[in-house]
Amino acid sequence: MPIIVEKLTHKYMPNTDNEFVAVQDISLTIDDGEFFGIIGHTGSGKSTFIQHLNGLMQPTSGSVTVDGFDMSDKKQRVRGRALVGMVFQYPDYQLFDSTVLDDVSFGPKNMGLDAEEARQRSLEAMRMVGLEPEHFAEKSPFELSGGEKRRAALAGIIAMRPKYLVLDEPMAGLDPSGRREILATIDSLREELKCTVIMVSHSMEDVARAAGRIAVMNDGRLYAVGTPDEIFSKTKELISMGLDAPQTARLAQELRERGFDVPQDIYTNERFVKWLRGRVKHA
Amino acid sequence: MISISNIEYSYDGALKKALDGVSLEIGEGEFVAIVGHNGSGKSTLAKMLNALLLPDKGSVSVFGMDTSDEEKTLDIRKKVGIVFQNPDNQIVTTVVEEDVGFGPENLGVPTEQIIERVHSALEAVGMLEYAKHAPHMLSGGQKQRIAIAGVLAIDPDVLVFDEATAMLDPLGRKAVIEIASRLNREKGKTVVMITQYMEEVTAADRVIVMSGGKIAMEGTPEQIFRKGDELRALRLDVPVMVELRDMLVREGLMKESNVLDVSQMAEVICPLLLKN
Amino acid sequence: MLKDITLGQYVPGDSTLHRLDPRVKILLMIAYIVAVFLVKRIEVFPIVIIFTVAVTLLSRVRLSYLAKALKPMKLLLPLMFLMNLFFIKTGELIFKWWIIEVYKDGLINAVFIVLRLATLVAGTSLLTLTTTPIALTDGIEKLLSPLKIIKFPAHELAMMMTIALRFIPTLVEEADKIMKAQLARGADFESGNVIKRAKAMIPILIPLFVNSFRRADELAMAMESRCYHGGEGRTKMRVYSFKTIDLIAVIVMALLIAAVVLLNKYMPAVW
Secondary structure, three states: EEEEEEEEEEEEEEOOOOOEEEEEEEEEEEOOEEEEEEEEOOOHHHHHHHHHHOOOOOOOOEEEEEEEOOOOOOHHHHHOOOEEEEEEOHHHHHHOOOOOHHHHHHHHHHHHOOHHHHHHHHHHHHOOOOOOHHHHHOOOHHHHHHHHHHHHHHHHHHHHOOEEEEEEOOOOOHHHHHHHHHHHHHHHHHHHHOEEEEEOOOHHHHHHOOEEEEEEEEEEEEEEOHHHHHHOOHHHHHHHOOOOOOOHHHHHHHHHOOOOOOOOOOOHHHHHHHHHHHHHHHH | OOEEEEEEEEEOOOOOOOOEEEEEEEOOOOOOEEEOOOOOHHHHHHHHHHHHOOOOEEEEEEOEEEOOOOHHHHHHHHHHHHHHHHHHOEEEEEEOHHHOOOHHHOOOHHHHHHHHHHHHHHHHHOOOEEEEEOOHHHHHHHHHHHHHHHHHOOOOOEEEEOOOOOOOOOOHHHHEEEEHHHHHHOOOOOEEEEEHHHHHHOOEEEEEEEEEEEEEEEEEEEHOOOOOHHHHHOOOOOOHHHHHHHHHHHHHOOOOOOOOOHHHHHHHHHHHHOOO | HHHHOOOOOOOOOOHHHOOOHHHHHHHHHHHHHHHHHOOOOOOOOHHHHHHHHHHHHHHHOHHHHHHHHHHOOOOHHHHHHHHHHHHHHHHOOEEEEOEEEEEEEEEEEHHHHHHHHHHHHHHHHHHHOOOOOOHHHHHHHHHHHHHHHHOOOOHHHHHHHHHHHHHHHHHHHHHHHHOOOOHHHOOOOOOHHHHHHHOOHHHHHHHHHHHHHHHHHHHHHHHHHOOOOOOOOOOOOOOOOHHHHHHHHHHHHHHHHHHHHHHHHHOOOOO
């Protein structure tokens, strides 16, 4: 069963002078097993939006349903939240315990699992994110490097075995290798756990490569939702919205503006090379 | 102008040296980029440039002043300003203009001059209209521009950006890079840009690649980006357009070239398309 | 949004009160407190009330803000009133019903104490309502600076206040984010007894502390990098000068105190 968002609106400080509409009239469905990307610049409402997916925020109007559980209802929210794992941008906001293993076990223990089960799940989660328990289990989370902290935070959520994994800027602040590794980890988690991944990212290259569908948010509204092909065919609009487009999409756009007929679905280097090869040979 | 000779540095309790025999000369008006993976020592190197850290071994000389000479610390910091990574943790006061004035206040600059300096610094980063705002209400990118203004108000000759774009979104990042290159071009400021984003170093005169506390590679962006495999081995990457260039060269679709960014690539592709 | 909380309670404006030198304003507030405490007889109180109302009008701060300042007192004031009303049993008995007895002195005292507290809170709030936090810290620093001779850290104190004011919204926002991150991991802050709830705070407090220490460290480095080396030889971007308007304010306050003292002595008794 999917996540269904219907006419979601969220206002901060409603009915005051400072009322601010962060998210307005968003309707979309995220299906099981999808890799769903969300892009939008700072202040576009994407953070507010994803916090509705596990009930950390409640809609001012509209509804969010996770596997049939209405997230506005206090009792149903508890069950819905258990399905949605949320990894925030900065691991420093969640790591607190004295060892990595204890920290990863925090979630499973809160779910009411007994100590041994929680431990098993945590060890498994650590292995999945590439933190070998032999080496990391007894380390303090505060001694870890930036990339390792990110993995520990991810493991803390994976250990709860969510059906939906929501990731807020999972690669921000990492070096290029760290970014590649985390993205590969997310991909393998999707394979192994068969979970739905919802990823917010600034990096268009990463979203273009990984996501099956992308939602573009602008000024609190859903500007567009569709496959990368559909979204990056609107490169011109994305740029005018102050969003980054993948560089190859920019190149294609630049060539179009110089009067060449570059197909709309070219936004990766691989596709560009293929197209250019065909184009040069045909002539 | 800045001369670093064979410095070593270890943090308290660390087993590995953060800097392990680094020597570097930075000339006046240069735009130098320093790249490296997390923990490569690049940020430690930045903090050596204005005596925030002092080397265990070797020496750092700034305009002829040795950074280990305590008498000269303030003079060195007047010459070399640093913009740090986290915009929140470098803004001191509750009003934007007051914060920009913090440096000149510390230096005992007379009040009328502080007001002038604050005005022109805010103008240089395009934040004049926010002079009376509270910093915590601004976006990350805007805060970082305030931090740059705060450094500019001291009027240093050298501006160091210590991963100043790492926590920003693409728009904020672009603004910081544009300001840095403009200050370099128009005001003749020496810029040292420390970053992990390879796209950000294409405009530099010289790129220094760090790894394991040492300088691993050094050269112009064109030279550095010809060594994609070497960069990847150092946990780095090449810009997307360089990757495309290499792919096209391998396919025999394009001759070897120095293409680094989108507009250069378009320039090379256009004649290809016209010919065929 | 939590970060929208206003600091102190400054209301932007350009009234006479806003334009007073903060140093003068702080001293005047102290004088005002003295004036309120100098009132010995209830008959004299109207003059303090008239003064407070007049100054409030002059500040052009909406009365609702003053009401807000009094809000924390909404339990204390009635309690004080009732305690004085029922427990002072001197003077003539003016009301009696069942076991409840109210004496004249009790009534007067009850009214007196409520008036004193209300005017104190209202009057002193006007200082924070019309002065920016930064002007306030500047004022405190300047007023305390003579104490530097006895090694009192006036500048350091003011710098600490400034930094605290600057980082309160940042920390509140951070606490909010940490709480959400832990909620997402199934943390429960709402159920259980006191001990259980206190324990539930640990996953919030530890990241908050760890992050704050790192912040403090980075901030110290950024400040040093910007040539900070203590208060010595420091100039100020904002300078305050004693203007005519400040002089007038001082005179008015002196008149209030004189009036209170004189009326205490010479005003004929009403009761």
